[in-house]
Amino acid sequence: MNTIHIHPADLPHFLPSELAASLAGAQRCVTTHDKAKTVWHVWGDASQPVVVLLHGGSGSWTHWVRNIAPLRDAGYRVLVPDLPGFGDSDLPEGCSDVDHLPEHLHAGLAQLQAGGVSENEVCLVGFSFGAIAGAMWLAQYPQDAEQLVLVGAPGMGLTVSDRVRLQGWRHLPTPEGQAQVHRHNLMVLMLQRPESLDGLALSLHSANVQRDRMPRRRLSSTDILAHTLPRIRARVSAIYGEYDALYRGRLPELQSAMPALSPNWGAWQTVAGAGHWVPYESDVAFNDALLKNLLF
Template identity: 55%
Template sequence: MVTADPIAALEGQARRETTPCGEGDTVWHVWGDARAGEPPLVLLHGGSGSWTHWVRNIGDLVAAGREVWIPDLPGFGDSAAPPAGSDADALVAPLAEGLRMLFGPRPCDLVGFSFGGMTAGLLLAEHPELARQLVLVGAPAMGVVPQRQFELKAWRHLPPTQQVEAHRYNLGALMLQDPALIDGLALDLHVANVVRDRMPRRRLAHTDILARSLSRVACPVHAIYGQGDALYKEWITALESAYAAVTPDLQGFTLIADAGHWVQFEQPEAFRQALLDALAQGARRLQG
């Protein structure tokens, strides 16, 4: 394993905050310092993940002057399971409570990746005051894919050596377009995350629940996807019009070349620019 030192170093630079969740806490990791005029930047990770889904982006965002808050979502990483439920809708109440405890009436800029994007849409549909703007990254549940575009291999029943092969296959099937990126950091992070997933029976990602939620999200919204996202494949071309049909204040739709679903890991520099541009555009929209 090659990731222990860099991941430990990055985690060691973070502040740790907690908010109530079920029988325990939601754990929040915080980098950078608050700047005048800039709201907290909250990043929500994907399914079977943790804060490490953003490991290649944190330093760039802090260098750009943002205070970055990343929870381990309830049921993942170091956070306790939500008090009830096993899907994104079960995360809305503990996240809303946590954001209010941490920031009071101050809205954040909210960014959600994959399952975290779907969760963010559900959250703002119910609690629109919590965010100034929303950026969705590789989000599912937009209702444009007629059938699942991939199948993952089960791994929990396998001996350890075969488990690693299943994880490697799953990373290539869903997360990464470039097979050269699978071994090393990505594989280490993926294995460390999936073994701590206590929410394995999720189903909402295969519905249109995000599209239905976005119709109730009034703040500026921007979408960013890898052009080769395995959730959509050839249906990626239908996605922009799907967003435009349901989103009251859609500010932009960005496709990043040479990237799959885990776009912020696969193309961190292009993603950084796309995200910072989206956040700046949303802020200008609100100012003028």
């Protein structure tokens, strides 16, 4: 049987002091499946209902830095993994895309539950790539959660005429040149308002993309989520930024398509003025929308 390793968590040094203080007291839990380690950050009391936050592509648990404390303070146990292949988690052998993640997430949650870290009702909240991971997780292991909230989820087969074009950065020799590309990529994909690209957003993104070990994933650009939704028994809801770059001009179509595909549909919420990374860019409005969506 795999043993969970639990230690106090270290937070990124560049977090503003107020935000770092709000995230103090986290545990760093390491689960293992098929020789690959998954790192989880955990807040809140083990007796409380559980919210699992799944980050986006090229990200880590830090995609959620502005959302964790409000959930904890509202009475939830908050579990935030670095998805396999990202952040501090191992890239499992043979793992090349999102369809390989469910077995590792299922095994990790089971180990946390057996170790007393997570005991109660569970809601999965997935952002972008993490939304597809969450959907595929519950399609394969329906017993693991009662609810799924999709945030900025791709994979619905709705293309836009003005396709997001990201720039490469790994070949650039200087940190300044890389930072310029990171700013460009954040504004064309992740954020809507120029003032949202603050120093923290740039630091989080720069640190995260350097630890992305799954660069050739392609399923997010297919209609994989549309094919997965009909298989999910859990209640499914969705939260999107009004100006999500993945669905620019097509958000009303998406809002009609999702309920038709979901056997147990919950609610749709649009966050005004926000882009794709809505949990960061419009955190107050997003946190309010998420808390209103939770079943328990």
